[in-house]
Amino acid sequence: MEREHVESSNIESIGYDSDNQTLEIAFLNGSIYQYFDVPEHIHQEMMDADSQGKYLAHQIKGHYRYSKV
Amino acid sequence: MMNDDTYLGSVQDVNGTTVSVSISKDSLTGFIYIDGQGYRIGQIGSFIRIPIGFVDLFGIISQVGASSVPDSLAQSQPNGNRWMTLQLIGEAQRNGTFQRGISQYPTIGDEVHLVSEKELERIYGQPDKPYFVKLGHIANAESIPALVDVNKLITRHSAIVGTTGSGKSTTVASILNALSDNERYPSARILILDIHGEYAQALHDRAEIFKIGANRTSKYVENELFIPYWALNFDELCEISFGEFANEKDRNIVLERIQKSKEESLKKYSKKGANIDALSVDSPIPFSLNHLWYQLYLETFGTYNKSKGGKPIENLVFDVDSDGVELKGNPISGIPPIFKNVMVDAGVAAADKVNYLPNPLNLGKQLSLLGSKLRIPRYNFIFKPGKWTPDEDGKVEKDLDDLLKGWIGSKKPITILDLSGVPNDILNTIIGIVLRILYEALFWSKDLSQGGRHRPLLIVMEEAHIYLNDSFKGMASKTVQRIVKEGRKYGIGAMIVSQRPSEINSTILSQCGTFFALRLANSTDRGHITGAISDSLESLTSMLPILRTGEAIILGEAVKLPMRTIIEAPPKNRRPDSQDPIVYDEIPEEDSQNTGGWGIKMEDNPKYDELVETWRSQNPTIEKVIK
Numbered sequence: 001m002e003r004e005h006v007e008s009s010n011i012e013s014i015g016y017d018s019d020n021q022t023l024e025i026a027f028l029n030g031s032i033y034q035y036f037d038v039p040e041h042i043h044q045e046m047m048d049a050d051s052q053g054k055y056l057a058h059q060i061k062g063h064y065r066y067s068k069v
Numbered sequence: 070m071m072n073d074d075t076y077l078g079s080v081q082d083v084n085g086t087t088v089s090v091s092i093s094k095d096s097l098t099g100f101i102y103i104d105g106q107g108y109r110i111g112q113i114g115s116f117i118r119i120p121i122g123f124v125d126l127f128g129i130i131s132q133v134g135a136s137s138v139p140d141s142l143a144q145s146q147p148n149g150n151r152w153m154t155l156q157l158i159g160e161a162q163r164n165g166t167f168q169r170g171i172s173q174y175p176t177i178g179d180e181v182h183l184v185s186e187k188e189l190e191r192i193y194g195q196p197d198k199p200y201f202v203k204l205g206h207i208a209n210a211e212s213i214p215a216l217v218d219v220n221k222l223i224t225r226h227s228a229i230v231g232t233t234g235s236g237k238s239t240t241v242a243s244i245l246n247a248l249s250d251n252e253r254y255p256s257a258r259i260l261i262l263d264i265h266g267e268y269a270q271a272l273h274d275r276a277e278i279f280k281i282g283a284n285r286t287s288k289y290v291e292n293e294l295f296i297p298y299w300a301l302n303f304d305e306l307c308e309i310s311f312g313e314f315a316n317e318k319d320r321n322i323v324l325e326r327i328q329k330s331k332e333e334s335l336k337k338y339s340k341k342g343a344n345i346d347a348l349s350v351d352s353p354i355p356f357s358l359n360h361l362w363y364q365l366y367l368e369t370f371g372t373y374n375k376s377k378g379g380k381p382i383e384n385l386v387f388d389v390d391s392d393g394v395e396l397k398g399n400p401i402s403g404i405p406p407i408f409k410n411v412m413v414d415a416g417v418a419a420a421d422k423v424n425y426l427p428n429p430l431n432l433g434k435q436l437s438l439l440g441s442k443l444r445i446p447r448y449n450f451i452f453k454p455g456k457w458t459p460d461e462d463g464k465v466e467k468d469l470d471d472l473l474k475g476w477i478g479s480k481k482p483i484t485i486l487d488l489s490g491v492p493n494d495i496l497n498t499i500i501g502i503v504l505r506i507l508y509e510a511l512f513w514s515k516d517l518s519q520g521g522r523h524r525p526l527l528i529v530m531e532e533a534h535i536y537l538n539d540s541f542k543g544m545a546s547k548t549v550q551r552i553v554k555e556g557r558k559y560g561i562g563a564m565i566v567s568q569r570p571s572e573i574n575s576t577i578l579s580q581c582g583t584f585f586a587l588r589l590a591n592s593t594d595r596g597h598i599t600g601a602i603s604d605s606l607e608s609l610t611s612m613l614p615i616l617r618t619g620e621a622i623i624l625g626e627a628v629k630l631p632m633r634t635i636i637e638a639p640p641k642n643r644r645p646d647s648q649d650p651i652v653y654d655e656i657p658e659e660d661s662q663n664t665g666g667w668g669i670k671m672e673d674n675p676k677y678d679e680l681v682e683t684w685r686s687q688n689p690t691i692e693k694v695i696k
Contacts, residue, residue: 008404009660010659010661010662012395017695020693020695024695026661029662034694035695054659057661059657061664063670063673064367065675065679067694068664069694
């Protein structure tokens with residue numbers, strides 16, 4: 001999956017697969033996670049957010065299930 | 070050098086290497102300044118010097134206070150607390166270098182002096198020789214590097230022990246970092262048996278990684294780990310394939326068949342160094358276990374039709390499926406044939422009669438077991454070993470040279486064998502096999518430039534208590550015992566890493582020449598270490614429970630003297646990935662790179678079917694993950 005680089009204190013880049021509704025997040029420490037069944041608008045909102053780290057903490061963590069890849 | 074500032078007291082009693090010293094009244098202030106640096110008097114584990122003529126004797130303080138009074142004086146000085154006990158360890162010519170062992174004893178009245186940092190350097194400080202690696206610095210003297218002799222460290226084996234969280238993995242990483250320095254040691258050769266897959270992260274740029282189920286999307290290049298079954302000797306092969314035999318006769322049948330298969334394979338594809346006359350069942354010659362299994366299966370379970378002439382085995386009768394196709398099974402994929410049921414009733418025509426084979430083999434249990442292993446994917450690394458998988462006639466695309474080249478002959482100094490995917494029930498055997506293959510390869514090639522004598526190999530055994538356990542006679546333990554006893558002659562060094570030294574076979578531990586003892590709270594474990602070290606410095610091990618994290622006592626052959634060392638941790642990105650799961654993140658959620666823990670709200674619809682999916686498939690990655 002292609003990821004787009006973001007400026008953040010913890011996230012390196014973010015990718016999204018709209019067919020599978022999977023959001024992929026690469027952290028600065030190199031670990032990569034895929035969040036499942038994330039609606040497209042959430043991804044859009046995340047990319048538009050002032051702070052991706054904050055958005056991740058409040059809107060994604062604890063809402064969607066994930067797997068480390 | 071004779072400096073009154075450093076004067077501590079005088080020798081009163083000498084008993085073997087134990088010396089009792091009465092502390093002088095003047096030095097009882099507890100603190101001495103030398104060259105502007107303060108020293109506390111009577112610190113257990115610190116050094117003292119006893120000048121005798123042209124020689125300085127050195128010792129370590131092992132006891133201070135009332136109980137250090139010599140037995141004979143205990144009556145007359147019940148409150149004698151101005152005493153300390155020393156252990157003599159070595160000597161140095163005045164202004165010469167330090168050596169272990171002493172040539173003469175001190176006598177009553179000899180002066181005892183404190184050892185200043187400058188003098189410590191004389192003991193520890195080595196000229197900048199490339200065969201010493203620096204792992205940190207001496208605990209109470211930051212200017213003195215802690216140097217370890219590479220020659221002794223590797224050939225005389227070593228053990229790294231410490232409680233979980235005492236800095237064991239960091240110590241290993243620090244040692245490996247120092248040893249894999251490409252400029253100093255361009256042909257370093259290190260193999261890590263990584264049970265939990267911790268080291269790839271720390272060493273990926275210096276290491277070739279072999280892993281079962283290599284992840285192609287991983288950040289680092291991972292190679293698939295294969296251990297071809299035909300490289301095993303007969304006992305090893307039986308242990309992981311057939312299991313136990315009911316009796317000697319059954320075992321011999323299988324042994325003969327394997328020998329025959331290997332013979333035929335060798336006749337067709339000759340291999341340098343192997344000849345038919347010297348071939349044994351243990352020789353590493355490719356043969357098809359699948360076809361052997363299939364043939365034995367036929368002879369064990371087969372039914373046949375008597376009416377046709379010829380041998381019974383040529384007239385086997387297979388069941389048919391709904392399309393009328395004979396269910397002959399498939400040796401390659403491990404699918405057994407299905408035979409027609411026996412029919413010997415009087416009413417059945419002779420042509421339809423089905424009998425059991427006369428004198429069938431009695432290997433039913435063994436063959437069913439092996440059949441299932443040939444089918445289960447998690448055994449593929451051994452029974453379907455990629456390009457090392459033999460055809461029916463024993464032809465292989467790649468031979469053992471490629472296997473060994475990958476393991477110990479790559480361009481990188483370190484090889485990591487990530488064994489986290491090995492089924493638990495055969496982990497011990499697999500480690501035994503890997504070690505035996507390496508041992509034999511390096512043993513026989515001892516005269517060659519790539520052999521063990523000319524390019525020694527260091528094998529790092531992580532979590533050694535799991536497979537070098539004393540309580541079961543596993544294959545790993547047997548091979549490691551051989552390595553620690555004889556390996557040094559053939560250039561194979563072992564580094565044993567464990568948090569539970571008391572569970573490690575004591576022969577193995579006692580053969581380790583160098584110990585890196587980190588904090589060790591459990592007294593059984595400590596006792597085991599105390600028993601294994603050859604020095605008369607047992608009192609040092611009493612310090613083990615109070616060591617700080619990352620602090621180690623290094624003792625044994627690779628160091629001149631036991632050193633209490635602060636191990637220099639490698640940079641953050643070079644530390645092994647042995648972190649515990651985080652229960653509650655200390656970092657604020659917005660900056661955290663952690664996704665879980667008890668501090669985060671639980672997702673609304675947890676899917677436990679995915680959890681079961683990983684268990685059933687024996688693969689932590691679910692299908693939903695996009696690769």
